[in-house]
Amino acid sequence: MTKHERVAVVTGAASGIGRKISEEFLREGYKVVFSDFNKENLDKVISENREKGFECHGVICDVSKEEDVKNMIEEAVKQYGRLDVLVNNAGLQYVSLIENFPTDKFEKMLQIMITGAFTAIKYAFPIMKAQKYGRIINIGSINGVIGFAGKSAYNSAKHAILGLTKVAALEAADSGVTVNAMCPGYVDTPLVRGQFADLAKTRGITEEEVLEAVLYPFIPQKRLIDVQEIADYVLFLASEKAKGVTGQACLLDAGYTCQ
Ligand SMILES: NC(=O)c1ccc[n+]([C@@H]2O[C@H](COP(=O)([O-])OP(=O)(O)OC[C@H]3O[C@@H](n4cnc5c(N)ncnc54)[C@H](O)[C@@H]3O)[C@@H](O)[C@H]2O)c1
Incomplete structure (x- = not known):
């Protein structure tokens, strides 16, 4: 199968890293479902890319809502007939010491960055396993391997995503599906x-x-790391060449965690 028949879904695709990854998939010939909960930004990104002549589809999805995530995966298959790549990228930051950190904010951030990735994998797996092909890339962080004062929710979610990545990699190992975490340092x-x-x-x-x-x-x-470097690494993990890479925390951090 050529790249031109491959279908990628990216969450949090209306901004920053998710947008860049999605646009690199487009440039490589993939059909891309851009997903985000920010309708205004999503509409803008979709129309800008369509004006450039790219085939892409936008789905509004709040990854903290299971129904939205289920719908996003179903929409991708309805639109393009298959699902080859899922990038769980949606995320956000909030900084506060633990004693001042609102508990509802903590729970919401975990719902977005860990439960959201879990539900997306849950609905993507049956499709990818049946195809005997799939690439799942969870966007982690250096905050998934080292601690940062003030980032209890973010660090908890980014550490948890590595556990989920390993379990999902094991559960899909005999199905041609790989699952990895791409963990950036400070990106510009x-x-x-x-x-x-x-x-x-x-x-x-x-x-x-x-x-x-x-x-x-x-x-x-x-x-700072250029967003292009992140997109290039994700595109490699999504490629057929990367079939032996699974269950890994792939750090791209300009040396941050080697000290
Ligand atoms: N920027 C960095 O230096 C850096 C470093 C390491 C990891 N990361 C990770 O990269 C990912 C993207 O970060 P970014 O810097 O591009 O941020 P960003 O704010 O530019 O983009 C995040 C996108 O996620 C969307 N989003 C937020 N909550 C959502 C939800 N509930 N449902 C659906 N979409 C939602 C936002 O609308 C936005 O479009 C995050 O997971 C972040 O943790 C970023």
């Missing part, structure tokens, strides 16, 4: 740069000094 996205103003204020430095003073001391390569 609006989400990361958006934190610079607060970081500068709390440390009494300028926004321009944040990279050198706050982040680079922890990043051996002294640079």
